[in-house]
Structure formats: C-alpha cells, structure tokens
Amino acid sequence: MPENPFDPVTLSKIASMELRARLVVDGVLSGIHKSPYKGSSIEFLEHKEYSPGNEIKHIDWKVHARTDKYYIKEFEEETNLKCYIFLDTSGSMEYKSTGISKFEYAATLAASLAYLLLKQSDMVGLISFSDKVLQYVPPRSRITHLHALLNTLTALKPAGKSNTSVILNEFIEKISRRSLIILISDFFDDTNKVINQLKYFQFKKNEVILFHILDPYELTFPFETITYFESMEDERRILADPKSIKDRYLSGINRYLEQFKQACFENQIDYWLIDSSTPMDQSLIKFLARRESASRPLHKS
C-alpha cells in the first residue's frame, strides 16, 4: 500500500519545506478545485527577455518595435489580502510523539498556507515567536517571496517559553489594514490574555484564524509506566503514575480546550484544533471547505 503523502510522518521525511508546501497545496487544490486560478486584476511588474516556452501573447510588441528584441511582460497579480502568519516557536512546540513534532506540523501548515495565499497573489508575512519575536518577514505578494518565507521557516528552532499575548500586543499597531491574522500555536499559554489581545485585532476588522496544534499524546495521554514528565520550556520535572492521573489530566485538558474554543466562538475567532497526527491534506481540506461554506473562502475559485 503506497504511503499517504500527506501523512505527517511521510511529510516529515521531506526535508524541503517548499516541496512540502507545494505537495500539500497542489494536492488540496487539485482535490477541491480543478479550474486554473485566474487573478481578478494584474499590474505590470517588469520586462523579461523571451525564451522559448513563454507564451507569445505576453510578448510586448511595442518594445520589440523599439528594440527589435523580444521581451515579455511580467505582471504582479493584484492582491486584496494581507496575511500575517504568527508561528509559535516556543519549546513546547518541539514535542512529538509520532514522526512529526507540533512545530514541524505547524511550520508545514504555515508554509502551505503561505504558498496557497501567494499563489493567489495575496501578501503573506511571517512572525515567529516564543516570548519574543524571533523572526519577522514582512508581507509580500510576489511568488518569489515564498522562498524567503520558507527559508525562514526552515531555519527556525523551537526554544524558550511562549508569551503569545505580548507578541500580539507588539503587532496591534503595526497591522493597520484589514488583514488576515493566522496564529499557529499549541497555546500552552495564558489563553485569556491571548483572547484579549485578539479582540483588538478583531476590533480593527482583522480576521483572526487560530490553528491550535496538539500532539495526539497530549490529547489522549496514553502513557502506562511511571514517568518523569519534564517541562519543555523550563526546568520543571514531576514523577507520576500516568494510569492514576489520566482521567484527571484528560478532564483538565478537555475543559481547557472547551473553554478556549468557546471564547474564540464568542469573539468570532475562527478556531481550528488540529491533531498533529492528522494528515495535512485532511486538515487543509476540512479548513478550506468550511471556510468556503461559511462564504469566507481563503482561496479564489
């Protein structure tokens, strides 16, 4: 049986973030919409010497008349969306129980979303953070911007504590336009503060989408033997018998998820809980399909 290329474990074997993103997005798009993408308007960007294979209709005949050389016109597709992807790179994101860590999953998701948006000429920027901003890539709409984004993503190493609300606070003033805010994190943070900060974004007519990435072990707590559980963000360490605390753990985390989800819903924040063992295409398809049905499509058909 061939491997599912969207399976997180399979994806984790693909070193190139670009390839991962392309694989996911092309597959997803081909799955949900087969018509070629057409931009609503384009702006001239630059001339480029013709080479065989370029479409003849893009030859700028006026330049040819002046220079007797064939140039083709390159256009920048007009974008109507500026997207900021906030990616949590705190130490807790490094946790993995299966083949792919939450960070890898989140990074691949971020890359896929960036590719998807850039493909339709939206501007995509990236902010990676822990308790401080680690990398900031300003939004651009050129497809070549993808490389910059992907290179940044590839170079990231999760570490440190997370403090999402502080980071969001830093960017409230910087993001002025009606933008799309995508926040990808495990949200092992003070979620009340996060929600409060996101309210400001909402207030400024930004659309906020939260991708809550959790490892299946964090959701099911399937441990059997006595274990020293060590914090991934600080020095805390606790010996526990998983069997005896499982019920209370699950009860605690489910209550937390429910409360978080409820807070998002109340503040019209699009909340997506993703199990990092879920195949990436499924997560994206589900996300895009829901967006489409809610008349808030992320891609242009």
Add this chain to the structure above:
Amino acid sequence: MISFLNPLLLFGILGAIIPIIIHLINKKKAVSHKFAAIDFILQTNKRISVKFKLRQLILLILRASLLAFLAMALARPFMKNFIGGAPEKNVPTSNVIIVDDSYSMQYSEDNESFFMSAKTAARGVINNLTKNDDAAVITCSSLGSQVLPELDYDKKNLLNLIEQLQPGFATTHIVPALDAAVEILTSAKASIKRIFLLTDLTRNGWDIDWFKSGNEKLRSHVSNIHIVDLSEGRELKNIAVTHIEPQINVSERSAESTLKVVVSNFTPTRVKNLLAQVFLDQKKVAQGFFNIEPNASETKEFYFSVEKGKGHTGWVEISEDNLNTDNKRYFAINTSNKLDALLIDGDPKTNIYESETFYLEKALNPGREHASSIKPTICSIHEVKNFDFANFDIVFLCNVETLPPEKIHELDKFVKEGGSVIFSLGNKVDANYYNNSFGTLLPHRLHTTRTFSSDSPLSEEQPLHLKTAEPIHPALRILSETNMNTLSSVKFYRVFYVDPTPLGNCKTVLSFSDDTPAIIERQVDRGRCVLFTSSVDRDWTDMPVKPFFLPLMQQLCRFSTGNIAEEIQNETLVRHDWQVLCPEEINSLEITNPEGAKAVLQPQLIDNEKSFLYSETNIPGIYTVTVDEKPHPQFPSYFQVNVDTTEANLAKINQKELTAILGGVNLTITTSPVSEGSEVLMGEAKKTLWGTLLFLALCILFVESFVSRK
C-alpha cells in the same frame, strides 16, 4: 513466645527488601519524558500524587509483607506452650524419655519403622537439652528385669544408650513405664520434670484403670507429659497369625499332625487369597489361602506327617505387610518316648468290663485313633511273679489285696531306682496291710473308708466331688480348662481317708470336696509313688467315664516317671517364663535361643518344687533344650516362643481419650513428623502458625492484585 522449626529460613525475610529495592530502582529508572502539557499534569499533581504515593506505599508494604510472611511460614513458626513445658533456657529440667519398644513399633512404611523414628525423636530430645538438664531413657518392655536408670547429665552417654536400643517383641506396657518414670523423677532435684513418651499410640498398651489413681502421681511429680505419636495420627492396618494349635495323632509307625491356624484381619478391607505356608523342620509341608472379612478372623487346618520319637519344629507364615513380626508363628512337636506300664489287677472279672483295670487300660492307650505313647500290660496278682518290675517304667496296683513279700521287696527296689508306682484302692484293700507292707512306698498311711451317696444302702452323706489343690500341681498343668471345670461333676461314693496326720513330704494333686486328699504323691529316692484314694473302676466312683479321666491318668504316668514333657508344648509368649520340673538326677539344663545364645539353668525351688525357670524369652522362635548338650527324655527337645497377638491389633487410642484419662496432667501430643532438630519434640509447640501465615500471605496476594490493577 513464637519459635521456629526451621529458623534458618528466617533469612528469607530479607527477601522483603526486594520489593523495596525494586521500588527504588524503578523510581530511579522511571522513564523521563519531555512533555509539553506538563501544566495539566501539575494541576492534578497535588491530589493524584498523594494517592499515587499512597498506593505505591501500600503496594510496597503488601509485597514486602507477602515475602516476609512466606519466609516466616517456611520457617514453620509455632507458639510455645509454657504450661509446664520448657521454661527459660537456664532453668534446669529433669527428663525421662520412654521409648515404646513393643513389636508394633516395628510397623514400617518406606523402610522406616516407628522404632527408628522413636530413636530419632529420642536423640532430638537429648540434643535439645542444655547442660543443666538431666535425663534418663527407659523402654516400655524391659522394666521388669531392669534396674531403673538414674538421671544423667552426660548427653554422650544418653545418646549411646539410645543407639543401643533394639526393637522388642513384647507388648506395649505404657503404665509400668509411666510408673517407672515417676519413680525416677521423684528423686530429681530440678523443679521442672518432664516425661517424653515416644509411642505409636496403639490402644492395647494403655491400662485405663491405672490412671484413676496414677493421675494423682503424675500430677504431683511431673510438670509435663509430652506424647509423640510416631504414627503421625494415621490409622494402622495389620494382618497377623493370631493362633496356631498343633494336634498329633500317633499310630504304630508314624504320627499325623493337624495344625489349626487362625489368621486375623485388623483392617477395614477384605483380605483375598492371603497365602499361608506351613514349614516343618525347615521344609514347606503345606500351604493354603485365606479370605478374611474386615476386622475378622479365619481358621484353617493344615495336615502333615511327623516322624515319631523325635522333636520337630516349624512355623506358619503369611505374606508380608507393614508389620511382619506377627506374620510368623512357631510350633514345636515332641513325640515322646514310649512308657511301659504294668497294671496289676486286684479284682479281675470274667466280664472284662467289670475288671478293675478295664477303664485304666483304655485311658492309658485308647486305641488306633488316639494312640498314646504309653503301653499298658495287665496282669493279675497270681501272674505278677512272672513279671520283672525292672522291665517297666511304672507299676499300677489296682485294688490289689496282697503281694508276695519278694514282689513287695522288688517293688521297693524298683521305686528307689527310679521307678514309679501308683496305688489305686478298692474293696479288697486292707488299710493295715497296706500301711505295714507298703509303708515306705505309700505316700501316706491309710486310715479308713467312708461311704457317701443317698442312693446307696451304705449311704451317710452326699457323694464327694473333686477339686484342685492350691497351687495347681504340675501334673495337672496341661489339663485344659474344660477338663478342670468338670472335676466337680465327678461323684465319689466311697473313698479311703488317709491318716489325719500332716502329709509331710506328700503333695496333693487333687482333693475331695471335703478337703481330704484324693490323689497324693511323694518322691521316694529316685522314684515316685502316687496314691489314689478311690477306685479306678466304677465300683466307688464314676470318674472313669468322665472326659478328664484319660488325660489325668496319662499325665499321672508321665509325671511320676519324669516324662512330663508334653508332645505338644503349650505356647510360651515373649517375655513370659518357661518352666519345667527338675528331676532329681539333673543338675543343670541348657537352653539355646533362636539366635544361638546358650543359657545354663540351675534348678531353683518354685512352689516347693525343684524346677528350671527360663525368663530370657525375648525373641520369638524355637528354643532348644539340652542336658549336657544332648536332648534329654525327661525334657522336651524344643519349645516355641511366640509374640503376644494382643499387640497385633493396632487400633489407636485417640487424643480425646488420652486427654480424658490424663485429665489434670499437663499434656502435649505431637502427631507431626519429627526430626532430630525439631523443637516440636520438646513439647513446646502449643500451636503451629504457618497455616495462618500462609492464609495471610494468600490474602495479601489477593489485595495486592486488586490494588495493583486499579
């Protein structure tokens, strides 16, 4: 106080630290796992961790106690009984160890007899004593002939004594042993006095009546009696040859023997086809099979020929079982020498039935079917001169009126040289003539006649009867109880009273019911004279037609001629005396026991008679009797010694009965297997605890599995 049978196994308690070590190792080796959602674990930590730690602690305690309890159970703990039992180690004790050496102790299973176990137990008791304790060892069967041992502090001596103990063939005698033990302990200085009774607890050794008075002695002189039941409380099964009875029928040429054999089955199951074999002179002469119902006996008769004129020995044996001692029973047959008897008939008649000697002759030699070794010859007074008394062993004078003077002289000489004469009287006898003519031969002077019976015209009183004199005369000893009981049925219508002076050297064989002598006898030089004070025909008495007339007359012949040895020897039981009268000319007698050990007996005076007494009948088998290393006609060549079959019934006396009959005595009974190092032997084990510990361990295991699964 708790003690342990296998204290070394207590080291196993150290095993309890294994769960602790495992717990610590596990704690150390607990898997470390970096986990992002640690806050949610921490949220539950305070409550869960306490529960977890508590559960771990409970499991740790349970597992450690499980191992500790198991180790303690294997060490076999017990609660010591201090009621008169072993006190503190430094308090001196005096101990008497009674080893039951009865033959039932030879009951063996897996090649180890109870007696061997008893020796092991006795060694165990000695080894458990301290240097301040003294002890004595006695056996149940040897007390009669043994000087009571003194208490001894030397363990080595005591152990040697135990090593030398041999199983016996006698019956159990617990009571004399307890009596002896009390006597030994009475003089003991130690404040704590204990009796250890090592026995198989068979019922027959316990004389319940003794304890009615004996208990008081035990209570006042003994601190504790510890009974070790070496049969470990089991029911014992046994099959035994319980009785044999040889009979001999002598004809002119040979003798036919009938051997009646009784085999008893002391088991609750039926015995089928049990082989019994009869051996005579080391050769098998007959065999048969027994089928015996549970707790019943069966009798069979075996037939075989024996050679006349010599002694024969043999035995009957059945197939082996757990107790072989009683599977074999010995017998001895002594076909005796022929006796020639001259019967001088003083009142011969044409009709022989009315002759004086008719009944006597028939009694001495009844004929083909009951042939005896006595050959009677009858003559009248007129014919007597033709007979030389020296050719006979015995002369009967039956209602003889007179004898020629030369014959009287010859008779006198005949007796003095060892012959025997028996006077029987009648209406022809004149007391004065007899007193004058046979004065030296007559055991006592005749006085006068007296007539009885209302039927007779001469009647004065009721007819007289016979009764035995005390003690029973040796000549009567072989008469059966039935014969003795018929003595009173004999009627005497006329008798001669002897002179009412003291009888002197005379011995009364039988008396009349008015206590006057009926048969008296006296040793005269080397011979013997017997006087029967009535007639041997039916003129004065009906005795000749009574059943015991035959054995009485034959026995009188044998006795007076010194041929007292019976053809069939009465059975002598182990540790019972064998006794035989001592003829004048014999000064010593040799007895060789079945193991070849020879004992020389000297005559001794028993009941005013010179007799040989042999008491060393310690082992069953055939004993050989010789004089100057040769068989002697006046003694049986052999006699047999057999075990007492009351011991063959191995029914047990149970603990309840023991407790009841030893009421008030501090008693400990052990039925568990014993070993030398066993402290149970010391009677200190009141209650064993290993069962409880194993139960606790099982409970802990159950709880542990429940807790660990949760």
